[in-house]
Amino acid sequence: MSVDPVPGPGGLPSENQTASPGSVVARNSALMATGTIVSRITGIGRDIALTAALGFYLVSDAYSLGNSLPTMVYILVIGGALNAVFIPQLVRRMKDDADDGKAYADRLLTITATILLVLSIAAVAAAPWIVDLYTPADYPQAEYDLAVAFARLFLPQIFFYGVYTMLSQVLNARGHFGMPMFAPIANNVIAITTFVLFIVIAGTSAAADGALTTDQVLLLGIGTTLGVVVQALILIPVLVRSGYAWRPRFDWRDSGLGKAAKLAAWTVALVLANQVAYLFIIRLAAQANVNAAASDLTAAGITTYQKAHLVFMLPHSVITISIVTALLPSLSRVAHAGLLHDVGRELARAMRVVSVLIVPIAAVLAVNGAAIAVLLFGYGAATPEQAATMGVIVSIFMIGLPAFTLFYVILRGFYALEDTRTPFFITVAFSAVMLALAFPLFAMVDGGGPQVAALALAYSLAYWVGLVLAWIILARRLGSMETGRTVWALLRTLIAGLIAAGAMVLVTVAGLARIVDTEAGDWQTRVLLLLVVILVSVIGFAVFGLTAWALRVREVGDVLSLVRRMTGRLTSRRSGS
Numbered sequence: 185m186s187v188d189p190v191p192g193p194g195g196l197p198s199e200n201q202t203a204s205p206g207s208v209v210a211r212n213s214a215l216m217a218t219g220t221i222v223s224r225i226t227g228i229g230r231d232i233a234l235t236a237a238l239g240f241y242l243v244s245d246a247y248s249l250g251n252s253l254p255t256m257v258y259i260l261v262i263g264g265a266l267n268a269v270f271i272p273q274l275v276r277r278m279k280d281d282a283d284d285g286k287a288y289a290d291r292l293l294t295i296t297a298t299i300l301l302v303l304s305i306a307a308v309a310a311a312p313w314i315v316d317l318y319t320p321a322d323y324p325q326a327e328y329d330l331a332v333a334f335a336r337l338f339l340p341q342i343f344f345y346g347v348y349t350m351l352s353q354v355l356n357a358r359g360h361f362g363m364p365m366f367a368p369i370a371n372n373v374i375a376i377t378t379f380v381l382f383i384v385i386a387g388t389s390a391a392a393d394g395a396l397t398t399d400q401v402l403l404l405g406i407g408t409t410l411g412v413v414v415q416a417l418i419l420i421p422v423l424v425r426s427g428y429a430w431r432p433r434f435d436w437r438d439s440g441l442g443k444a445a446k447l448a449a450w451t452v453a454l455v456l457a458n459q460v461a462y463l464f465i466i467r468l469a470a471q472a473n474v475n476a477a478a479s480d481l482t483a484a485g486i487t488t489y490q491k492a493h494l495v496f497m498l499p500h501s502v503i504t505i506s507i508v509t510a511l512l513p514s515l516s517r518v519a520h521a522g523l524l525h526d527v528g529r530e531l532a533r534a535m536r537v538v539s540v541l542i543v544p545i546a547a548v549l550a551v552n553g554a555a556i557a558v559l560l561f562g563y564g565a566a567t568p569e570q571a572a573t574m575g576v577i578v579s580i581f582m583i584g585l586p587a588f589t590l591f592y593v594i595l596r597g598f599y600a601l602e603d604t605r606t607p608f609f610i611t612v613a614f615s616a617v618m619l620a621l622a623f624p625l626f627a628m629v630d631g632g633g634p635q636v637a638a639l640a641l642a643y644s645l646a647y648w649v650g651l652v653l654a655w656i657i658l659a660r661r662l663g664s665m666e667t668g669r670t671v672w673a674l675l676r677t678l679i680a681g682l683i684a685a686g687a688m689v690l691v692t693v694a695g696l697a698r699i700v701d702t703e704a705g706d707w708q709t710r711v712l713l714l715l716v717v718i719l720v721s722v723i724g725f726a727v728f729g730l731t732a733w734a735l736r737v738r739e740v741g742d743v744l745s746l747v748r749r750m751t752g753r754l755t756s757r758r759s760g761s
Contacts, residue, residue: 219365220502226372228498228560231491233379236564238391238487240574244565245473245486246327249466250334251408252490253314254341256462257307258300259455290433293350300346307342311335318463320471330396337405341412348416351423363422370418371411378407388565450604454611461615465489465639468626472639475631482569484577484633491561492577492640495553496585499545504538504589515600528662531597532670535590536739539674543681544728546585548721551688553579555717559710573633577640584644586678587651594654601661610654618646676735684728688720 238244307314315331352364382390386400396404423430466486473485518526549556557575562568598607625638659665732740 220505223365223368223372224498224501226369226376227494230372230375230379231494232560232563233376233383235487235491235561235566235571236388237379237382237386239388239565239567240473240483240485240487240570241391241394241565242324242327242473242477242483242485243330243391243394243396244483245470246331247334247404248487248490249315249318249331249470250338250405252466252486253307253311253318253335254338254345254412256459257303257314257339258342258345259459287433289354290431293354293430294432296346296350297343300343304340304343307339308336311339314339318466318470320467320474322474323470324474326394330401333401334405337402338409341409344412344416348412348419351416351419355419355423355426363419367415367418371415374411374414375408378404378411381407383564391565450608454604454608457608457611457615461618464619465622465643468622468639469636472626472631472633472635475635476633479631481630481632482567482573484570484573484636488570488574488577488633489636489639492557492574492581492636495549495557495578496581496588499542499549500585500589500592503541503545504592515596518600524662525664527597527600528659528665531593531658531662532666535593536670536673536677537743538589538593539586539677540732540737540739540743542586542589543677544684544725546582547681547685547688547728548724549585550579550582551685551692551724552717552720553577553582555692555713559714559717573636576633577636580637580640581644583641584647586674586681587644587647590674591647591651591654594651594658597658597662598654603661606657606661607654610650610657613653614646614650617649618642621645673737673739676737677732677739680728680731680735680737683731684724687727688724691720691723692716 234247235244238247312332315328315335319328319331348364348367352367355364382400382403385403386396390396390400466489469486469489471485473483473488475481476483476485515527515530518530554572554575557571557578558568560571561574562571595607598604619642621642622639625642626635629635629638655665655667659667729740
């Protein structure tokens with residue numbers, strides 16, 4: 185499991201000093217979106233290779249659990265604090281300090297690297313206890329032992345995840361946005377190569393048989409970890425070329441890190457609340473696959489949940505993170521100047537623009553989820569039934585995608601105000617709602633796919649509750665977030681999305697009926713299914729656009745203008761090079 189770039193606020197390149205805010209946002213958004221798109225495409229290739237090698241069986245869950253632990257431990261202990269607190273402080277020190285913040289960056293890298301190294305060693309030693317936290321009491325012993333073996337091979341990634349994040353943020357703060365967004369591609373390529381080698385050596389039946397040899401475990405473990413190492417180290421020469429050379433500094437006292445640490449305490453608490461909730465979700469997902477195996481149902485568990493969630497995150501990563509990350513530097517400066525109404529206006533505009541992009545994508549993926557999953561993941565060790573089950577989970581996740589992405593935008597508003605305390609309490613409320621929904625929904629349905637679907641539904645509904653709560657609180661802080669105008673625009677956008685979804689369902693039912701009546705082989709059927717997905721998607725986007733235009737959703741024009749600026753910047757960059 186790779187850590188995708190989660191860019192910090194970052195300063196603007198020197199060449200941007202005289203550029204207009206709109207052109208800066210467009211250029212930085214285009215660059216980051218391009219890197220994210222390529223990274224996500226190779227990430228999808230990685231997931232396809234993984235499911236082709238291991239399917240969605242209990243063995244795959246053991247790999248997915250072991251490979252998730254480094255990310256979860258890293259984010260829990262230090263990752264959230266770096267992204268939300270230390271990096272904004274770094275940007276400020278670059279502006280205010282005589283040495284452009286170099287001493288501060290040296291100290292930050294030194295103390296963080298030290299903590300991460302100690303943490304990685306301790307995590308490897310504690311691997312059995314960590315795995316035990318995330319597995320139910322009746323988890324099969326063979327899969328538990330396999331998960332522990334994978335965890336010991338994967339947990340050293342904690343150090344390199346931290347190195348990657350720190351170097352990425354220093355580069356962003358110095359105005360270099362490109363390489364941090366492209367570095368995960370190397371990780372994905374190495375992972376794909378690892379899974380292909382596994383298929384060549386072990387075949388596609390090893391996961392279904394439920395046992396892996398020591399050599400097979402080592403191949404998967406070492407190959408996966410090597411990708412993370414390369415993802416981190418590839419940034420070092422880029423950092424050197426940017427004019428920064430790290431020098432270890434241990435004079436941490438009275439260096440300004442104390443203030444950042446106090447702010448980070450609430451962010452660490454926020455991440456802790458998230459991870460406690462995620463712990464229960466992973467335990468339930470693992471239980472779902474145990475229940476499926478016991479009842480001879482289609483395998484669906486941790487891997488199913490995680491891969492569906494990765495598809496859920498794709499449009500958010502490409503669209504929301506790219507636009508909002510490029511917006512955040514100016515947002516932080518406006519907040520620091522005390523212009524709170526301007527902060528509210530910019531956030532409201534970002535929410536309206538992002539929703540016009542996210543809602544139609546959510547509608548398309550909700551209708552086409554199962555078909556797309558079969559086309560992408562129904563190969564090798566993964567059966568079409570397992571892939572279709574995962575696709576249904578994707579469709580359910582789409583219920584919460586608009587809320588999730590708008591919630592993300594609002595949180596950036598709190599961080600621009602350097603408020604990490606309020607997001608903690610909001611996250612606690614969100615987590616409580618999610619778990620309060622997840623446990624009863626999980627108990628009401630059969631094992632495997634239905635139980636994983638219950639978890640996705642609880643997640644989606646909880647984000648709508650969290651969105652409303654966060655919106656109310658931030659609007660009061662800022663004095664205004666153009667709530668009336670924004671809610672009305674979002675409502676019309678959602679109506680357009682529902683109408684588009686309805687049109688797509690009609691076309692999908694007719695198209696699938698034709699495929700069922702057609703006597704064709706497996707590959708011919710997949711080609712027909714692909715044609716149906718393409719046709720349905722085109723119709724969905726067209727209906728959404730026409731309906732939004734008819735409902736006078738003015739942000740459609742803003743989106744078109746933003747896309748033109750982004751593509752224009754990319755074209756000028758290519759012609760200039």
